[in-house]
Amino acid sequence: MTATAQDTQPSAEVPEQVRPGGIPPWLRRLAAVNELWTFVILVALVAFFTIAAPGKFFTAYDLTQIAVNAAIYLVLGVGMTYVIITAGIDLSIGSVLVLAAVGAGEYNIHHGGPDAGWATVGICVLIALAVGTAWGALQGALISTGKVPPLIVTLGGLGTALGLAELATGGQDPAGAAAANLQNTLGYGKLFGIPWLVILAAAVTLVFGLVLGSTRFGNYTLAIGSNPAAVQRSGVPVGRHLVKVYALMGLLAGLGAVMWLASYGTTSIAGHSTDNLKVITAVVLGGTSLFGGRGSVLGTVIGVFIPAVLTTGLIVIGVQQYWQDVAVGIVLVAAVYVDQMRRRTRERK
Secondary structure, eight states: OOOOTTTTOOGGGSOGGGSTTOOOHHHHHHHTOHHHHHHHHHHHHHHHHHHHSTTTSSOHHHHHHHHHHHHHHHHHHHHHHHHHHTTOOOSOHHHHHHHHHHHHHHHHHTTTGGGOOHHHHHHHHHHHHHHHHHHHHHHHHHHHTSOOOHHHHHHHHHHHHHHHHHHHHTTSOOTTOSOHHHIIIIITOEETTEEHHHHHHHHHHHHHHHHHHHSHHHHHHHHHHHOHHHHHHTTOOHHHHHHHHHHHHHHHHHHHHHHHHHHHSSOOTTTTTTHHHHHHHHHHHTTOOTTSSOOOHHHHHHHHHHHHHHHHHHHHTTOOTHHHHHHHHHHHHHHHHHHHHHHHHHHHO
16 A cells, blocks of 8 residues: 555654653753752752751751851852863862961951951951952963963962962961951851851852853853864953953952851861862752853752752761761762763763
8 A cells, every 4th residue: 555645744743742651841851950950969868867867957057057058168169160161170279268368367467366447357358359369360371371281270279379378377277367347247147047158158159140141251151161162263262261260260269268267267277178079079060061061050059058968967867077078079970970971962962
């Protein structure tokens, strides 16, 4: 029997939404959203620790502490999101934070100490931001003009910044590095019951989330991570933009230093050795690709809270502290593996 034209019509004409057993397109698109899967992981962790430690986890106090503990990492994570989207990396953020805190703290010690006035506090904040920005811009210049890989530049920056901080302080955490005015407001203050540290982190996240998603700067950042050669040919100064991205990372590391001084009143020379691990883990968990060209600040927000919830939950259920870093490291490797699988899947299509 000869097939008619009607018999040979492709099945694609039948709307996919009504095919028997078919998955609606909107559901497939939703399942492909990186932030959704990251959020599911976060909810699963919260549910697990709530069940494992009933009445001890997911209390108002725990939520506040998790948010406060995550605030600095969230600020650092926003900057790292931009860096990784450009297919770069910054291993120096913990040391840059320490160096910026030392610069601000040493000025405060010699200009009033804990009793320093608001003018001194303002100068200390500017010093921390300037040190972080300058260090980030220097690393960006070495990467963009010197053509030195970001891994090497920032690994060298990690050791150099920490060494300078130790030279300036003798390797000790100096007393009086933060004014009481700074601690009593940004460090311990609240607005409508929400700590100022959390409000500041939320504001930074909102601003730079909008910048990434709806400005030319954000579009250039995403484009450079996807195809820097094509972006260069289109007339965009790639090198100059990379300097700006790493300067932004340094600026936010300087802001993290201010937040640390406000919280703890000292510089904590040895307290930030794993900041890079935690922040990179959070950013990759949030769906930002280590190969560049893809990522979002929203995903980073969710990703930051996964290690924070994991750490707090492990403490609540009585797991030894050293296992916390093991868990974060395993999560990082798993996140990178998943990212590679997604990339290979996209390349096959």
